[in-house]
Amino acid sequence: MAVPLIQQIRVGAYVLKQHLKGVDKYPLVLMLEPLFRCNLACPGCGKIDYPDAILNRRLSVGECLAAVDECGAPVVSIPGGEPLIHKEIAEIVAGIVERKKFVYLCTNALLLEKKLHLFEPSVYLTFSVHLDGLEAEHDIAVDQKGVFEIASRAIRKARKAGFRVTVNSTLFDNAEPGRVAEFFDYAMGLGVEGITVSPGYAYERAPDQQHFLSRQKTKQLFRDIFKIGKGRGWRFSQSTLFLDFLAGNQQYHCTPWGNPTRNVFGWQRPCYLLGEGYVASFAELLEETDWDAYGTGNYEKCADCMVHCGYEATAVTDTLRHPLKALKVALSGIDTEREMAPEIPLDGQRPAEYVFKQNVEKTLSELRAEAETGQRDRSDAA
Numbered sequence: 417m418a419v420p421l422i423q424q425i426r427v428g429a430y431v432l433k434q435h436l437k438g439v440d441k442y443p444l445v446l447m448l449e450p451l452f453r454c455n456l457a458c459p460g461c462g463k464i465d466y467p468d469a470i471l472n473r474r475l476s477v478g479e480c481l482a483a484v485d486e487c488g489a490p491v492v493s494i495p496g497g498e499p500l501i502h503k504e505i506a507e508i509v510a511g512i513v514e515r516k517k518f519v520y521l522c523t524n525a526l527l528l529e530k531k532l533h534l535f536e537p538s539v540y541l542t543f544s545v546h547l548d549g550l551e552a553e554h555d556i557a558v559d560q561k562g563v564f565e566i567a568s569r570a571i572r573k574a575r576k577a578g579f580r581v582t583v584n585s586t587l588f589d590n591a592e593p594g595r596v597a598e599f600f601d602y603a604m605g606l607g608v609e610g611i612t613v614s615p616g617y618a619y620e621r622a623p624d625q626q627h628f629l630s631r632q633k634t635k636q637l638f639r640d641i642f643k644i645g646k647g648r649g650w651r652f653s654q655s656t657l658f659l660d661f662l663a664g665n666q667q668y669h670c671t672p673w674g675n676p677t678r679n680v681f682g683w684q685r686p687c688y689l690l691g692e693g694y695v696a697s698f699a700e701l702l703e704e705t706d707w708d709a710y711g712t713g714n715y716e717k718c719a720d721c722m723v724h725c726g727y728e729a730t731a732v733t734d735t736l737r738h739p740l741k742a743l744k745v746a747l748s749g750i751d752t753e754r755e756m757a758p759e760i761p762l763d764g765q766r767p768a769e770y771v772f773k774q775n776v777e778k779t780l781s782e783l784r785a786e787a788e789t790g791q792r793d794r795s796d797a798a
Contacts, residue, residue: 427444427732446675449679450505452679460557477511500526505531506534509521526566528567532574532577543571571606575606584612600641609651616629632759635664638662672686686710690717691771716766
């Protein structure tokens with residue numbers, strides 16, 4: 417696993433402490449979204465389909481650091497939108513690093529070269545650059561030519577400057593195992609610390625609904641990729657048992673509270689992938705969410721999900737509980753021939769609820785009320 421020893425020790429100690437204290441629900445990675453605005457419009461993304469009044473909102477430095485403190489997770493992932501658009505992103509990152517939290521700043525890298533001077537290399541800071549394959553595949557995935565080359569150049573420059581850099585990749589049903597293998601070889605050649613890979617989640621608002629993977633297709637795709645990859649030295653920034661899960665060798669239920677999300681709406685319920693309500697505090701999210709209402713087998717929207725932000729925490733917990741199993745997989749590699757673990761039955765899942773429009777209208781109403789109050793206050797002051 418391509419993660420520095422200090423991070424492995426700190427995160428491992430944190431997880432062990434929670435278990436020794438008997439805490440059954442705790443955060444592992446805070447998903448901190450300071451904005452939804454992006455400088456790309458990827459057809460498989462469901463994060464940017466909001467009115468301008470919402471896309472123009474930003475979390476302040478204070479709000480971001482308060483969320484970090486409130487949550488307490490040892491790792492903070494900053495997705496978006498495109499975080500480098502945020503005018504105070506350097507201050508946000510610096511504040512998190514000062515707290516000795518491990519920050520993964522997720523970026524499409526279009527602005528990375530221009531903004532690199534705003535940051536200092538640190539074991540606590542990693543640029544997680546979005547690449548969904550080689551040039552042809554990636555530029556199609558982001559619907560803009562030239563992005564692959566810009567991102568590759570930015571990665572090389574960041575590595576030369578001493579920054580930790582990883583690549584995060586999302587695979588869809590048009591992924592070809594041989595091409596994915598070539599891409600992983602290319603990523604290793606860029607000198608990145610590791611690869612974070614995951615099947616795409618079927619966002620209900622994503623423009624392209626045709627290329628999301630089913631769970632069975634996901635498992636076979638990763639088996640085919642890992643079979644090609646034996647002995648090629650790929651480094652992944654993920655637990656061995658999560659990769660084993662992707663290949664169909666583990667039957668896991670997701671751990672949605674493992675990667676809680678704080679964004680411009682508040683604390684998102686239940687997870688990073690599903691926005692089905694928002695609460696004002698992390699404690700409220702943890703204590704008042706009906707967690708049993710979500711997950712594969714429980715909810716239609718979760719049926720095909722195998723994304724790392726839902727299952728990595730499950731794999732980490734399993735590693736702690738069964739270290740010998742994890743060690744065996746790490747030493748022998750991912751088994752691509754054995755019978756796959758049984759699938760979770762879907763016959764008892766509840767039907768999907770569609771609340772996106774309702775949540776957006778509620779927020780717009782609140783914004784209008786705030787604007788009207790501000791106008792009255794200014795008039796009274798005049």
